[in-house]
Amino acid sequence: MNARTLTNAEQLAARYDLVVVGAGPGGLSAAIEASSAGARVLVVDENPGPGGQIYRAITRNTPEQQPFLGKDYWKGSSITAAFVGAAVDYAPSTTVWDLEPADGTGSCDDVVVGLTIGGTARRIRARAVILATGAMERPMPVAGWTLPGVMTAGAAQIALKSIRGIPKGRIVLAGCGPLLYLLAAQLLDAGADIAALIDTTDRRQRLPALRHLPDFLRSPYVAKGLALLIKVSRRIRTKSDVSELAIVGTEKAQGVAFRAGGRQQTIAADCVLLHQGVIPNINLASAAGCAIEWNDRQRAFQPQTDRQGRTTAKGVFVAGDGAFIGGAQHAAVSGRISALAALRDLGLSIPSRIDESAGQLEAERQTYLRGRGFLDVLYRPAQQFRAPHDQATIICRCEEVSVGALREAIALGPPGPNQLKTFTRCGMGPCQGRLCASTVTEMMAAERRVSPDEIGTYRLRAPVKPLRLSELAALPQTRDAVIAVTGRVPEEPSTLQTEKGNTP
Structure with missing residues (x-):
């Protein structure tokens, strides 16, 4: 069976066993592992083709035409070929803008995923979600x-x-x-x-x-x-x-x-x-309510996870560089480990078989983590580049907030970046702080002479990515929403969306 490429909202199932966000080495490996066990898997990818950043355009490029990309790049051919041959649904050019974890009370045991595909927004349900959103540049x-x-x-x-x-x-x-x-x-x-x-x-x-x-x-x-x-x-x-x-x-x-x-x-x-350097892309995990912790060696915030990638949000896992920076090979192994953990939690595979495979993968992962400490420490950016001093330098590109304006606002005493927003609008633009969050934290920590862990970072809310009103309008309306707006009980409630975005 081959991967089924989805191009419009009507092709989406209302519910999946597993939704994987991101199609880099971590996401592809997780999807292949889960689908081989019979799970119904959807992979959501912002890019037009699989590969992520490290293997970008791997299905279109050839060694003959792009020999300059190097041997490591072409390692992506085998993993993308395995993915294309897997029994998964693949939604390229699709944006995830919301993630609501299972509430753990029994009223909703699924994770609700808000996404846009083909210009249309939808909410679907998943028994588990693996975030393989990778890294972003510091x-x-x-x-x-x-x-x-x-x-x-x-x-x-x-x-x-x-x-x-x-x-x-x-x-x-x-x-x-x-x-x-x-x-x-x-x-x-x-x-x-x-x-x-x-x-x-x-x-x-x-x-x-x-x-x-x-x-x-x-x-x-x-x-x-x-x-x-x-x-x-x-x-x-x-x-x-x-x-x-x-x-x-x-x-x-x-x-x-x-x-x-x-x-x-x-x-x-x-x-x-x-x-x-690069840091974990934590925006979606943060907006979903996952606990975020400070990694001092890598000078970055990351989701709090166990060794299998489980976060503090029920049903949400993080794999690869989105959890912490380990490189492409580590991300691929990490994705498989998280997929096995999700299969175990969902009861979709034999526990003893999962434990054996997970043990072998953990040993392989440790191989790729060797030497990571040397790279992290040697290439830690200098303080003057993490927290610049030139007063005119722009920090928030969306709102054009300078170093000088930030330092004046920090001196007024806001306890953290979220409160600092109200003084300067720094972090309130379309990117929601992706391009300034780490710098703002470093600047506040330097001014206060404390660890960035004490300062914290932006807590994001949905929509995590910009969303058109036309996309929101395309969402099926819940029965409660219709009553709230119109004051009338809809005549055909069976045609409306119910239970946190799931259609009956």
Whole structure:
């Protein structure tokens, strides 16, 4: 049996055993595992095809046409082929904007998922949901980062994978982390003109990282990482020990000014790519009411989960980089572990068989986690880039809130980011804080001289993604809603939606 691709709301079932949100390595692996046990599975994906960010456009690309993407990218071919051959429903170009966990009282034992497909909004039910929403780039707000010609490394990689898009002119990459070097290598092989790579890695993190070096040397990342560093350093002008960074230009980016080794320098550029690591994408988990905790080593908030990915919200699991950053191979194993846990909770497989498989997968997962501590500590972004000081630098791009405005509001004493919104509207734009949440937390923590754990982060509400009124209007109305608005009891209640969005 092959995956059934859904393009409109009428093709959706009213209820699934499992809904997987995201079609990266974690989501694909979870769906394959669950469907092989006979579960009825729906995979919801914002992208037009499976693969997620790491394997984006894998079903359309070929090694002959895109050899610059590298060997690790083509590992996605096997997992996507297995997914295409699985008995699942697949809804590409579909947005999940709401998630209501089971209430645990017996009145509603299902998770309710609000989504939009083909321009029409629907609510469906699932016995369990696995969030495989992956990672997002940590924002790197520096002076001039809102100028045309400046983008994130992840955005440039999307263009490269999706349409073989390469920025025109002289490119400067700036920031820290393995992805910055991976993208540099890919762009080089694709024929891009790279003027320089400006590495903002905090040299003070080298010593703390050394205690994690033995594990890293036993990890699958050593040879690949060294080869990448050597390749990039030999072919690209690289600047390290960078303590300050700003984008130069008026109407568009024209260069990068930075301080390295105590000396001020400027490099001309037509395009600047910024990156300082990735953090879990927690927006949907947060809006669903899952408890969120602080991971100090990765300097990020993440959903609170057990080892199988169960969150504090009934029926909701999180797998892959959406739970904590572990990489693509770890995400694939994590997805399978969460799927097995969901099958066990739903009584859809033999417990002893699940325990045996889960034990083997856990051992495999630990292999991929080796060396993670070394990378997390070594590439922890420097404080001045996590909590910038330049008063004019924009932090909230949606509402155009600057560092200066935020610092003035923080001085007034709001206890956390949610209260800070009322002073500045920071985090109230269409992205609901995706591009400013981590920076706001870091700034408040630095001002108060406390841990970000004490500050917290934005608590989101549905709709998590922008939703058109026409999409909302397309939702089937509940009987209670009709009575509330019209004051009349509908004549044919059987045609209306009931029980938290489920049709009878």
